[in-house]
Amino acid sequence: ALKKKSDISAAFKIYVADAKSHGHTVKAVRCDNEKVLKFGKFMETLQGLGIRSEPTPPYDPRAGGVHERFVGDVWEHTMKTMLNAKHVPDKCWPCVMKTIALIRNNLKHSSTQRIPAIDWRGRPQRLSNM
Numbered sequence: 001a002l003k004k005k006s007d008i009s010a011a012f013k014i015y016v017a018d019a020k021s022h023g024h025t026v027k028a029v030r031c032d033n034e035k036v037l038k039f040g041k042f043m044e045t046l047q048g049l050g051i052r053s054e055p056t057p058p059y060d061p062r063a064g065g066v067h068e069r070f071v072g073d074v075w076e077h078t079m080k081t082m083l084n085a086k087h088v089p090d091k092c093w094p095c096v097m098k099t100i101a102l103i104r105n106n107l108k109h110s111s112t113q114r115i116p117a118i119d120w121r122g123r124p125q126r127l128s129n130m
Helices: 005-021 041-049 061-085 090-105 116-121
Strands: 028-031 052-055
Touching: 005 041, 041 052, 061 090, 090 116
Parallel strands: 028 052
Antiparallel strands: none
16 A cells, blocks of 8 residues: 555556566556646656556546446445444555455456456466455
């Protein structure tokens, strides 16, 4: 997890290296118009890696794509209910989100009928670390 938004460049370089080690190429990044993403070190990182930046239109949640809808759905329908039902503090949400993503990445995708974890790493993720 990032401690500060300014840590995104270093984390992104690690992500790109991981993607490359699994035979994937990052060609573009779609992000909102957050200042830390539009200016400075992150943009320099993208340019240095030859990756296109595709900012989304302001105030248009439909432009967020599948991931944004997934996060919204998970928060609204799963995490919020779990955290409220058990009176769990909000600081626990990263662990809950990670668990949900881990489970979801090991289930067949509805449109491709493929398992994302296997497509990405060539094997299922280990669930024993949950």
